[in-house]
Amino acid sequence: MKNPCYALFILINVFFLCLVQTGNAEIRTMVITPFTVTSESGLTDLDTGLIDLFSSRIALKNQIDIVDKSTAIAIYRNSDKAPQERILEVGIQTHADYILTGSLDESVKGISVQAFVLDTLTGKPILELSEKSGQYENADAIIPIVDVIAAKINRDLFSRDIPEDIKPQQQDVPFNVYAHPDKLLELIPKKEKK
Numbered sequence: 001m002k003n004p005c006y007a008l009f010i011l012i013n014v015f016f017l018c019l020v021q022t023g024n025a026e027i028r029t030m031v032i033t034p035f036t037v038t039s040e041s042g043l044t045d046l047d048t049g050l051i052d053l054f055s056s057r058i059a060l061k062n063q064i065d066i067v068d069k070s071t072a073i074a075i076y077r078n079s080d081k082a083p084q085e086r087i088l089e090v091g092i093q094t095h096a097d098y099i100l101t102g103s104l105d106e107s108v109k110g111i112s113v114q115a116f117v118l119d120t121l122t123g124k125p126i127l128e129l130s131e132k133s134g135q136y137e138n139a140d141a142i143i144p145i146v147d148v149i150a151a152k153i154n155r156d157l158f159s160r161d162i163p164e165d166i167k168p169q170q171q172d173v174p175f176n177v178y179a180h181p182d183k184l185l186e187l188i189p190k191k192e193k194k
Contacts, residue, residue, distance in 0.1 A: 028158075030058060031067035031096035033076050033087050035113075036103040043106055043139060048073055050113075050146065054100060057150035064158060067094045091120035098126070098157070104142070110135050113145045117157060127156055 032054050034047040048069070055066040075093050079086040091099040102115035110133040117127040129149045133141035154160040 027063060027065055028098065029065045029067060029094070029096045030098040030100055030117075031072050031091055031094045032069070032100045033072055033090050035101065036083075037106075038103070039106040040108075041106060041139070043104065043142075046104055046142070050102075050104065053143065053146045054115075054150055057147065058100075058153060058158075060158070060160075067096050087118070088120070088123050091118065096120055100153070106139075108135070110137055111139070111141050111145065113142070113149060115149050115153070117153060127153060129153070 032051045035050045037044050037047045039046075051069045051072070055069065058064060059066045071094060072090055075090045076086055079089050081089060087099055087101050090096075097120060099118040099120055100115060101118070102113060104111065104113050112130065112132040115127075115129045116125050117129075118124065119126050129152050131145040131148050133145060
């Protein structure tokens with residue numbers, strides 16, 4: 001009678017040890033602060049809109065949590081510190097492992113997004129990423145740019161594979177608005193003959 005009870009006791013202990021081990025899986029957290037937006041056509045609402053775009057592309061159930069947008073914005077906007085100190089304050093107050101911040105610049109040269117991932121404990125950048133649209137692309141280019149930057153963060157910081165269909169945009173496409181129409185036809189991709 002003593003052996004079956006002892007075996008059951010060992011089995012129950014092993015079960016509880018397994019539960020404790022799976023419960024301790026490391027879930028990393030990231031807070032995304034409002035981006036600095038410089039725009040000639042009124043894209044200033046994207047200062048907080050980029051938080052949503054990056055959050056949906058980086059969050060991963062049971063592995064990476066993104067701090068609530070409203071919490072991050074409230075801490076950021078209610079601080080009277082300098083911008084860099086304010087960004088670190090958001091990371092510290094939310095107990096996040098990483099902080100994602102950056103800027104979006106729109107001009108006649110196109111749209112460029114710079115993103116920085118900071119380690120909250122050290123305050124130093126871990127990743128610095130930059131992507132740019134073509135010269136004549138409009139605000140529709142923002143989502144592909146965010147896709148590329150988020151994919152690089154997922155690959156370089158969280159060791160996730162990048163899908164093959166996500167590739168960086170061309171930096172500068174040679175295009176002359178005063179070119180002869182025959183020359184412009186050379187820029188159109190040709191269909192392959194079957």
